[in-house]
Amino acid sequence: MTTDHIRQHCLSLSQKTWSHLNNQESASLNFSGEQMSYVRLNNSKVRQSTDVTMATARLVVYCDRRTHYFNWDLSFNIDQDLKTAQTFIEVARAERPQLEVNPEATDFESNPEHMSVDSDFTAPGLAPLLEFLSSQKLDLAGLLASGKFWRSSFNSKGQTQWFESASSFLDYSIYTTGPTGEPKALKNAYFAKHWDQSAFELQVQQTKNQLEYFTKPNQTIKPGNYRAYLSPFAVAEILGTMSWGAFSYAFYKKGLSPLGRLANGEAKFSNKLNMRENFDLNLTPRFNSRGEIAAKHLDLICKGELKNYLISSNSAQEYKVTSNLAEPSFEAPRSLEVLPGELLEQNILTELDTGLYLGNLHYCNWSDRPSARITGMTRFGCFWVEKGKIQAPIADFRFDVSLYQIFGPEGLLALTQKQELIPHLDTYHMRATGGLATPGALIKEFACVL
Amino acid sequence: MDLSITSLPKLPNRFDPALTLQSLGSKYEWVGLRFIQESSQTLIAEDGQMRAPTMDLSRGVQIEVRAGGQIAYASTSDLSPASIEATAQQAFKKAQLQQQHGIELSSVTRPAHKGTYSTHKVRGLDTLSRNQIMDVARQASSQMKNNPLISKAMGMVRYTHRLQHWVTSDGADITQEFDLWASDFNCIATQGSQVERRSFSGGQALCYQGGSEILDLPWILEKCKQNQSQAIELLSAPNCPSKVTDLVLAPDQMLLQIHESIGHPLELDRILGDERNYAGWSFVQPKDFGTLQYGSKLLNVVFDPTAPTGFATYAFDDEGLPATREYLIKDGLLLRPLGGAESQFRSGLPGVANSRTSSWSRAPIDRMANIDVLPGNSTFDQIISNVEDGIYMISNRSWSIDDYRNKFQFGCEYAREIKNGKLGQVYKSPNYRGECLNFWRALEQVGDASTFERYGSPYCGKGEPSQIIRVSHASPTCHFKNIEIFGGA
Numbered sequence: 001m002t003t004d005h006i007r008q009h010c011l012s013l014s015q016k017t018w019s020h021l022n023n024q025e026s027a028s029l030n031f032s033g034e035q036m037s038y039v040r041l042n043n044s045k046v047r048q049s050t051d052v053t054m055a056t057a058r059l060v061v062y063c064d065r066r067t068h069y070f071n072w073d074l075s076f077n078i079d080q081d082l083k084t085a086q087t088f089i090e091v092a093r094a095e096r097p098q099l100e101v102n103p104e105a106t107d108f109e110s111n112p113e114h115m116s117v118d119s120d121f122t123a124p125g126l127a128p129l130l131e132f133l134s135s136q137k138l139d140l141a142g143l144l145a146s147g148k149f150w151r152s153s154f155n156s157k158g159q160t161q162w163f164e165s166a167s168s169f170l171d172y173s174i175y176t177t178g179p180t181g182e183p184k185a186l187k188n189a190y191f192a193k194h195w196d197q198s199a200f201e202l203q204v205q206q207t208k209n210q211l212e213y214f215t216k217p218n219q220t221i222k223p224g225n226y227r228a229y230l231s232p233f234a235v236a237e238i239l240g241t242m243s244w245g246a247f248s249y250a251f252y253k254k255g256l257s258p259l260g261r262l263a264n265g266e267a268k269f270s271n272k273l274n275m276r277e278n279f280d281l282n283l284t285p286r287f288n289s290r291g292e293i294a295a296k297h298l299d300l301i302c303k304g305e306l307k308n309y310l311i312s313s314n315s316a317q318e319y320k321v322t323s324n325l326a327e328p329s330f331e332a333p334r335s336l337e338v339l340p341g342e343l344l345e346q347n348i349l350t351e352l353d354t355g356l357y358l359g360n361l362h363y364c365n366w367s368d369r370p371s372a373r374i375t376g377m378t379r380f381g382c383f384w385v386e387k388g389k390i391q392a393p394i395a396d397f398r399f400d401v402s403l404y405q406i407f408g409p410e411g412l413l414a415l416t417q418k419q420e421l422i423p424h425l426d427t428y429h430m431r432a433t434g435g436l437a438t439p440g441a442l443i444k445e446f447a448c449v450l
Numbered sequence: 451m452d453l454s455i456t457s458l459p460k461l462p463n464r465f466d467p468a469l470t471l472q473s474l475g476s477k478y479e480w481v482g483l484r485f486i487q488e489s490s491q492t493l494i495a496e497d498g499q500m501r502a503p504t505m506d507l508s509r510g511v512q513i514e515v516r517a518g519g520q521i522a523y524a525s526t527s528d529l530s531p532a533s534i535e536a537t538a539q540q541a542f543k544k545a546q547l548q549q550q551h552g553i554e555l556s557s558v559t560r561p562a563h564k565g566t567y568s569t570h571k572v573r574g575l576d577t578l579s580r581n582q583i584m585d586v587a588r589q590a591s592s593q594m595k596n597n598p599l600i601s602k603a604m605g606m607v608r609y610t611h612r613l614q615h616w617v618t619s620d621g622a623d624i625t626q627e628f629d630l631w632a633s634d635f636n637c638i639a640t641q642g643s644q645v646e647r648r649s650f651s652g653g654q655a656l657c658y659q660g661g662s663e664i665l666d667l668p669w670i671l672e673k674c675k676q677n678q679s680q681a682i683e684l685l686s687a688p689n690c691p692s693k694v695t696d697l698v699l700a701p702d703q704m705l706l707q708i709h710e711s712i713g714h715p716l717e718l719d720r721i722l723g724d725e726r727n728y729a730g731w732s733f734v735q736p737k738d739f740g741t742l743q744y745g746s747k748l749l750n751v752v753f754d755p756t757a758p759t760g761f762a763t764y765a766f767d768d769e770g771l772p773a774t775r776e777y778l779i780k781d782g783l784l785l786r787p788l789g790g791a792e793s794q795f796r797s798g799l800p801g802v803a804n805s806r807t808s809s810w811s812r813a814p815i816d817r818m819a820n821i822d823v824l825p826g827n828s829t830f831d832q833i834i835s836n837v838e839d840g841i842y843m844i845s846n847r848s849w850s851i852d853d854y855r856n857k858f859q860f861g862c863e864y865a866r867e868i869k870n871g872k873l874g875q876v877y878k879s880p881n882y883r884g885e886c887l888n889f890w891r892a893l894e895q896v897g898d899a900s901t902f903e904r905y906g907s908p909y910c911g912k913g914e915p916s917q918i919i920r921v922s923h924a925s926p927t928c929h930f931k932n933i934e935i936f937g938g939a
Contacts, residue, residue: 001528037544038915042724046552048813050915051524051540054510072507073527088505095453098581100499130551141727143914171914173727183731254602254638255645264643362730365850367861368879370645371939375859377852398850398857398883402939427915450857450883450934 001076003035003119003148003164006055009076010162014154016078017059017085021156026108027089028155030058030289031074034430036147039126041172044133044140054430058289059085060108061092067105068092104314110157111291119148121166122194129170132201138208142172146195149431151284153291163285165433167193170200171425173380176211184214184393187233187360187380191423210381216392219384221448227355228446229348230406231381232420235438237361238406239336241374244366246403247300248331249309253319258372258403262306267372267404269304270412276300277310278337283423284434288312288334292325300333304409338438341415350388351414351442357383357390358446361399372403375449398450406443414442453580455491455609465529467511467615468623473531474538475619480516481538482560482618484768486810490610493583497603498592500584510810513538514560514618517545520552521559525811559791560770562618567626567765570758571661575629578662583607586665593674594637599682601640605674606654607665608632608908616770624766630920631664632657632761632908635674639681646878648681648863650674651702652846657761657906657922664759680864683876690865690880690937696840696894697882697933698833701903703862704823704925706846709907711886712744712751713818713921715855716778718789718801724815728914730853733886734784736797742784745890750824751779753788753802761906761922762806762819769814771803778802778821782891789816808917815913822904822924826896833895833929835871841935842866842873843880859883879938889930897926 010031021027033055040047055074060067070088074081123146133140146168153161169191178184188207190200230238245251246258261267277298279286286293290313299307310326310333327334343351359381367375377398383390405411416439423435467485474481490506510527515538522544524537590605610630617623633656636649650656650673658664699707715732719725734742755764755773764773769791778786789797790805793816807814834842848861865880866873906922 001533036915040724040914042553042722042726044551046520046548047724048815049522049544049548050811050813051522051537051544052811052915053526053528053537054811055527067502069502069504070507071505073509075509076528076533077530084507091453091505095503095580098500098584099503102499102501105502126547127550134551141723143727145915171727175723175726185726187727255640256638256647362853363850365848367848367850367859367881368938373939375848375850377850377857379853396852396854396857398852398859400859428911428918431915450859450885 001053003150006033007162009074009078010152012078013081013085016082018156020086020089025061025063026156027062028060028108028153028290031152032056032150032430034147034149036145036149036431039144041144042141044138046130059088061089062105062107063096065101065105066096066099067102104318106313106317108155108157108290110155110159111161111287111293114161114163114285114287114293116285117162117164119164119166121168124168124195124197128197136204136208139175140172141175142170143427144170145427145431151433153287153289155291159291161287161291167191168195169425174207174211176214178214178393179217182218185380186210189425213383213390214393218395219392220395221397223448223450225445225447227352228443229352229355229357230441230443231359232422232438232440234358234361235338235441236422236436237364237376238374239338239436239438241364241366243332247310247333249311249319250315250331252309256369258366258369259306260370261372268409269301269407270409271303272341272412272415273301273304273407274339276337277333277335279335281335281337281421281435281437284334288325288327290328294325298324334434336436340417340419340439343414343416343442345416345418348416348440349385349390352385353388354386356394356446357385367400373400374403375400397448399447400449401447405445405447411444412441413444416440454576455578455580455583456575467617470534471617471619474534478515478517478538478542478619480619482514482616482622484512484614484616484810486510486614488610488612490608491580492606492608493580493587494604494606495584495587495591497595498588500588508809512810513541515541515545517542518549519555520545520548521555522548523813553796555792556795559795560618560622561791562620562622563766563770563772564623565765569627569629569659571629572663573661575661583609583665586667586670589667590635590670590674593671594635594678597678597682599639599641599685600637600678603637606634616768622770624770626764626766628659629661630659630761635670635677637677637681639685641685644685646681646684648677648684649845650677651905652705652863654908655702655705655905657908657920658759659761659763660759684864684878687876687878690841690877690935692936694932694934696837696868697930697935698837698840698842698868699928700842700844701901701925701927702845702905703843703860704928705905705923706849706860708821708823708923708925709818709921710849710851711855711858711889713788713821715886716788717816717818718787718793718797718799719816721787722793722796725912729912730855733854733856736799738784739787739799740785743782743891744779744784744887745782746893747782748826748893748896749779749782749890752777752822752824753804754820754822755803757820757822757904757924759904760820761920767803767805768807769805773803776802788818790814806919808919812913812915812917815917817912817919818910818921820922820924823926823928825899825902825926827898828895829898830901830927833897833927834868834873836895837868837929838870840868841877841880842868843882848881856886858886877937880935881937882933882935884933889933892931892933893928894931895929897928901927
């Protein structure tokens with residue numbers, strides 16, 4: 001089945017579905033799906049491979065400030081899928097009288113049409129890829145994902161939006177053994193619309209060469225505060241945790257926002273810090289699940305001050321404010337950019353002088369939301385630096401640090417001039433869209449606690 | 451109109467995996483066909499009023515094809531004969547491609563058993579309506595909201611019916627049906643800028659299999675009343691102090707402690723390195739089984755897929771192994787990893803029937819199921835009375851652990867000081883941290899059966915491509931010596 005066929009099926013299903021609505025009802029139908037080939041690798045060999053063709057429909061039926069949500073996997077049989085949609089509409093109609101008014105329910109509008117189909121791509125050849133890894137004698141673990149994916153939003157008011165793209169990535173880590181037998185690793189990812197085997201091989205070889213850093217024994221970091229450089233990938237982990245409620249207006253109104261003290265003027269970030277939604281990153285469509293098209297740019301933090309929370313139409317309805325067309329289901333950034341600073345890449349180690357170079361962080365979570373404190377672990381590619389020179393890899397440690405320490409006026413010393421574009425490589429349910437762009441950050445105090 | 455939960459949503463025509471397999475069986479060395487259909491209904495009320503009801507219907511098939519010793523998977527929700535044929539071909543071609551560079555497997559990794567399973571239900575579901583479930587959500591949230599200091603209260607109930615039918619060309623035929631419940635009841639107390647949240651046993655920890663007996667409204671309302679009063683107590687409570695002290699954990703926090711620091715490190719696919727690029731490796735080595743003193747002599751841990759109400763109770767795993775109760779840790783000694791047939795073949799270690807898939811679109815991998823700490827001999831009062839200076843923590847709210855599953859940090863919603871054998875002062879924002887083996891070796895007292903409670907989670911994430919699966923953990927109240935605790939700021 002081609003994606004053209006799937007697109008036509010979705011278009012046809014949505015048109016036929018609207019004819020089953022009565023005059024008081026409106027509805028939206030969103031489709032998301034993928035035709036993806038996944039190959040899981042361990043020790044540079046195939047552990048499991050799974051090809052997936054899946055398409056999920058989300059029908060939202062609205063009437064009289066009541067809403068029902070229905071999600072199902074398309075059968076690609078138009079009669080069967082239409083019957084499912086029809087059944088769901090009947091369920092909503094039958095049950096509606098028993099529901100109270102939903103304070104966040106809002107009717108649909110017809111937003112401007114969007115049609116973006118860019119599914120031309122070059123997939124990697126699995127055989128040459130595996131042969132190359134085998135020839136390098138690498139202990140590599142990772143995931144190769146390659147294929148087409150789509151997101152769309154139609155509604156009974158006439159809205160038609162379709163985003164379709166295709167690309168491949170190999171998200172991987174390469175392992176070696178330190179001098180005392182401890183496993184050490186570096187992480188990287190090759191992401192391409194048109195797979196370039198030579199470029200991929202070069203990146204893998206460069207990563208492999210950096211394993212030389214692990215020839216020295218681990219340095220153990222004692223609990224305390226350390227000057228630290230967070231690479232863009234480490235900053236991305238912090239930003240990922242911030243996606244769990246930090247920018248959500250609904251969280252703020254419930255008193256659960258980790259940025260509540262910033263919003264209320266009780267705490268400050270450095271004026272070096274600027275964050276915004278920037279859909280020019282081209283990692284995800286601008287339309288949300290209601291089909292609303294967000295502005296290309298929306299300032300979230302300007303010179304350290306909270307400029308905007310992300311406000312969905314549902315929150316706007318419930319709290320009587322103006323929506324900035326955030327995604328209703330989570331009010332988190334979809335295309336976050338941290339604006340760059342002035343620290344040149346070649347000066348990172350000299351400006352760090354003595355402290356921690358942190359390549360990646362792991363398993364971050366809020367440890368205390370009111371004080372915006374995050375705990376997590378160091379992971380791949382973390383080193384102890386003295387007088388601007390890498391001395392040794394470190395034994396992984398646990399940190400527990402407030403965003404007001406990391407990004408505060410005294411804590412944030414510099415942001416790098418170079419940003420890294422980091423696409424979301426999550427594959428829960430299906431491949432994620434979106435991502436972020438961020439520089440690295442030089443921090444005055446990073447707290448090791450265990 | 452009152453709709454029965456078992457009649458909704460109206461499903462499309464039933465798919466017959468056995469009949470479909472007949473058309474594929476002769477074309478391949480070995481082929482397996484896994485049909486999974488899952489329908490869920492999620493009903494949420496806030497402050498006594500229903501929000502948007504949600505229904506989910508997932509339905510598809512996964513085809514496994516073996517060629518030259520390699521197995522590959524392909525999945526689709528298009529169940530037409532032409533699509534099934536094409537999907538099987540996809541898997542076959544992938545398996546062929548893997549032959550030069552695939553991890554070696556064996557035919558014993560798919561034993562050909564036949565059998566069935568269905569959830570044990572004390573009371574049936576036929577007469578349970580969506581209206582009744584909505585009323586539980588409404589009443590629970592109303593109960594908690596009924597105080598001016600409560601700014602928001604929420605009740606959520608999700609019922610899921612899962613059917614999976616697995617057939618293979620060499621005769622395996624396993625049908626399993628599950629009735630699954632996940633609930634969450636929580637409230638937010640607000641006074642000025644002070645905001646505290648208290649939930650019923652942590653977020654969505656009320657996860658069980660069963661019939662309509664799971665929705666015990668009087669019990670839920672009683673617990674919601676307690677939620678409300680504890681949320682209000684937290685508004686005036688001081689932060690948890692920072693010190694090294696004795697720590698007593700309630701079963702709803704033991705849930706996370708077991709999950710992260712026993713369940714995950716014992717997963718054999720992690721030990722074999724499959725998970726290294728994503729969730730991580732394990733500090734446990736293959737040589738540790740039978741030799742490593744994981745915890746104190748009081749620590750006894752089982753893999754128990756037979757527990758009647760367990761969220762992850764089943765009769766066969768997704769590689770077709772019959773599921774049996776096994777000791778993982780006995781008297782503190784590590785005995786057995788959590789690994790299915792493929793991992794057992796690769797490692798040469800014994801394992802358990804725990805290879806599971808989250809859906810028709812994901813290959814089975816080693817997962818936790820019901821992992822339980824067994825009861826000891828102390829009553830709750832005896833445990834508390836034996837603590838001179840310590841803290842009692844309840845209900846998880848924050849969790850983090852390293853990629854080798856060693857250094858952890860957990861936060862709880864609510865705590866009580868323990869002084870001279872008695873419960874005292876309430877503390878907010880209690881946290882503790884430690885290292886895995888030191889922690890379990892510090893296990894000092896284990897509660898008896900009267901303290902034993904089962905919880906679960908619908909959201910254990912793992913794998914590449916990633917999967918979310920249901921797990922369950924039961925535990926008594928447990929007491930640990932000399933643990934670092936601290937509070938919020």
